[in-house]
Amino acid sequence: MSRIAVFPGSFDPVTRGHEAIVRRALGMFEQVVVAIGQNTGKSYYFPLQLRQEWLSQVFARDAGVSTLVYSGLTVELCRSLGARYILRGLRTAADFEFERTIAQVNRQLAPEIETLFLLSSPEFDALNSSLVREIHRFGGDISAFVPEGLSIPPPTGQ
Amino acid sequence: MSRIAVFPGSFDPVTRGHEAIVRRALGMFEQVVVAIGQNTGKSYYFPLQLRQEWLSQVFARDAGVSTLVYSGLTVELCRSLGARYILRGLRTAADFEFERTIAQVNRQLAPEIETLFLLSSPEFDALNSSLVREIHRFGGDISAFVPEGLSIPPPTGQ
Amino acid sequence: MSRIAVFPGSFDPVTRGHEAIVRRALGMFEQVVVAIGQNTGKSYYFPLQLRQEWLSQVFARDAGVSTLVYSGLTVELCRSLGARYILRGLRTAADFEFERTIAQVNRQLAPEIETLFLLSSPEFDALNSSLVREIHRFGGDISAFVPEGLSIPPPTGQ
Amino acid sequence: MSRIAVFPGSFDPVTRGHEAIVRRALGMFEQVVVAIGQNTGKSYYFPLQLRQEWLSQVFARDAGVSTLVYSGLTVELCRSLGARYILRGLRTAADFEFERTIAQVNRQLAPEIETLFLLSSPEFDALNSSLVREIHRFGGDISAFVPEGLSIPPPTGQ
C-alpha cells in the first residue's frame, strides 16, 4: 500500500523549519505532498506564484516531494489524494494547543486520516512565517530564515 | 436570595460544548442567562437573528435558561440582571490564560461578581466556534459539532 | 435540595489562597466541607492535628464551613456526604493541566459529581503550600502567606 | 528497508491510551516494539511480570507488535534493534514540554533516530498511568481505564 503524507500550510514564506520537517519525513513516507492552502477571503504577503516557485526550487532534487495548491478542507484534499497522513511540525506549547484542536476536528471529520507530529529542530524554534514576514516588511534580511538560494523580492514601500 | 449566572459569548455558532456547559450549570443556579454579546465594529459569521433562534431552540425545554442580546461590558449586564456569577467553560491551557486575564479585570471592575469555571467534557475539547465556522465556510458538514436539530444554512459561495 | 461542596487538599499548611477560595465559595453553597486528605504512604510536613486545628481556627466564625479528615477517593467522600460539587482553585496554566486530568478521571468515576473552579486572586498566585513549607524549613517568616492569627511552630532543626 | 518503531514506557499499568496509540501506529510501521523500561533504583507499583503479561495479552492478536524489557538509554535500545523511530503519545501541553526536552536530547545523542508524536484521543486525555495507580491504591475500579479483559489484582492493604 502506498504511504502518502500531506504537509499543509500557507508557506508565506517557506522557512528552514518547513524544509527540515519535509526532509525528515521523507524516510517515513513514499510521498510527501507539500500543499499550499489558498483561501479566498484571506490575504497573503507573498504572491501565490512566488510561494509555489520557492517550494518547487527547494525540493527540486527530493524525489518523493511534490507541491500543489488547494482550497477547502485539508481532509478532503487527503481523501482525493489517497493520503492517510497529515504531517505537522511542533515548535512550542502554544503550537501544540492549536494543533491539537485542529487534529481532533480532522479526526472527527475523517477518522481514517492520522495526524503525525514532528518536533521542529531547536535552531528553528523561532522560525515562523509570520515573524519572517514582519522582518521582511521592515527591510530586515530574511535570508538566514528561508531555505538557501531563494531569491527574495525587496519589501514593497510602506 | 436568587442565584443567577450569566453565560456570555458570541455563539457564532452555538456548539455542543456550549450546550453541555449550560446544562451542567443548571443544577447549580436558579437561572442561567445565555447572553449573546453583539458589538458594533466586530463582524460575525452567522447573522444575529439566526444565533438567537438557535439558542432559543436548543434550550426551549430547559426551564431556568433564558437568552438575550447585549452590548457593552459583561459586568454591567450582570449588575443590571442582579446576577452574581459569570459562567465560563475551560477547554485548554491557552483558554485558561485568556480567561484568567478577563476574570481578573472583571473582578477589578466589579468585585462582587464571581467568575466560575466548568471544564469542557473531553469529547468537546476540539469544539470551538471559530473552527466550526471554518469547516462550514469550506462546505464541510458541521452537524456533529452543533446541538442536534439545528437547521444550518449552506455556506455563502466564496 | 441541599448544595454541598467538598474542598479537598492536604493543607500542609493552609494558605491565604485556600482561605479566600472557601470564603468566596460560601455564597454559592450551603455548606463547604474542607476535607484534609490523609494517605498512608505519603508524608506530611506539619502534623495532621496541627493542620486540623489551623483549619478549625481559620473558619471558626464561618457558618457553613466544616472540616474533616478522609482517606481514599475524593468522589467516594462526596458520595458519602451527599455532596455534588468538588471545589478547586486555579492559579496557573500548569495547575490547570493537572486539575483537568483529575477532574476528568473523577467525572468518569462519578458522573453525577461536578468539579467547579474558582480563580485564585492574583495577590495569592504565588502561594502554594509546598513553597510555604520550603520557606519555613529554611527559617523564613511565613506569616504573610498563611491566614492571620495562626501560631506557627519553629522549624525543626535541620 | 524495514520500518521499526519503539514505544517506550513503564506501562505501570498499560492504559487504553497506550493501547490506542500502538494500534494507530501499526498502519505506519512494520513493527512496533512496546519496550518496558525497567530501571534499578526506580520502584514500580505493579510487578514487572504482571506488566509484561498484560502487554502480551493486549497485543496478542496484533501481528507486528512485540514486547520487551530494557534498561538504559532508549536510543541505545533503538540502535540495537535497528529501529529508526521512537513513538510517543501527546495528551497535554505539559506533556509536550516534557517530551520536547527528551526528544531533543535523544536527537543529540542519536541524530539518526526520529521521535514521532501521535495525539491521544480526547476520550483518553485524562488517562495517565499515575492516576490509574492512585485510583487502584484507594480501592477504586480501574477497569474503565485499562484495556478490556485484563485481570487486575486487588490493592495491597494500606
Place this chain on the structure above:
Amino acid sequence: MSRIAVFPGSFDPVTRGHEAIVRRALGMFEQVVVAIGQNTGKSYYFPLQLRQEWLSQVFARDAGVSTLVYSGLTVELCRSLGARYILRGLRTAADFEFERTIAQVNRQLAPEIETLFLLSSPEFDALNSSLVREIHRFGGDISAFVPEGLSIPPPTGQ
C-alpha cells in the same frame, strides 16, 4: 561604558504594568528608552500624540527615562541608540512563548543585543493594553489600569 535599555511597545495605552517595569529597570540601567513602535499598516486605538504625551507625563520626574517613536526593526533602533538591551515584561506563560520567539529572532538578527525579562507584579497580571482598550470602548472606567493622573478621552461613539 554606557548601559542603555530599550523598552519597546505600542503603549496603546500605557498601563500601570508598563510603568512598574520601567521604574524597576531604572536601578539596572543608566537610561531606559521607552520606544513607541509606529507602523504604517497597523491601526491604533489612541492617537500617537496622546500616547506620547501620556508617556512623557508618566515619566516626567524619572531622570534616565526618555521616550521616542520609531518604526522598523527594534534591533535597528537599539543599534542606532547604542543600546545593548531590550527590556520586556512577562505576565503569563502565553506571553512567554510569544516573547521567546521574538527574542530568538532578534538574537539571530543582532547577536550583540540581549533581551532581558522582568516579571510583572501579580497585581498587574491582568493588565494588558488590549483589555484596557476594550473596557474603554464599552464606556468602562479605565483609570485603575493606567498610571495615575492621565487624562483619558471619552470613547468615540460606537
Place this chain on the structure above:
Amino acid sequence: MSRIAVFPGSFDPVTRGHEAIVRRALGMFEQVVVAIGQNTGKSYYFPLQLRQEWLSQVFARDAGVSTLVYSGLTVELCRSLGARYILRGLRTAADFEFERTIAQVNRQLAPEIETLFLLSSPEFDALNSSLVREIHRFGGDISAFVPEGLSIPPPTGQ
C-alpha cells in the same frame, strides 16, 4: 553603586546552558555569584566538592564570576552579599510558571531584590541537569551537554 547578581542552583551538574547564562550576564553586572544551594535532606547525584570544582574550572578566567555554597533562603544570601539581583535562565513555558511562583514569593520576602530572566539559547533548550544525570546514570556520554574540559567520573555501577 556595586551591581551584584546571584545565580542560584544546584548545578548537579553544571551545563552548557548555565555557562552561557553566566557569560551573557557578565556584561550587565560587575559581579555574578554562582551560588550552589546545598540543603540537608535533599540528595544530590554528584558530590558537592566535584560540583564546586567544576564551577571554579568553568569560570576560572572570567573575572567577575565567583562561586560559593549556601543553604537556606536565596534572598537571605543576597542580603548578606549586598546583591540586589537574582539571575535565572528560562527555557520553557513550564520553567516560566515555576520561576514566576518563586520570584513572586521572593519579592514578598524581600521587595528590594529583583529577579531577572535571560532566555536560554535555543541550542541549549533541551539541557537541564536532571536529564544530564539520567544520561550519565545509564552510561551515556554527557560531554556534549556540560562545559568543555570537565572531567566526568564514570557512573557508579547500578
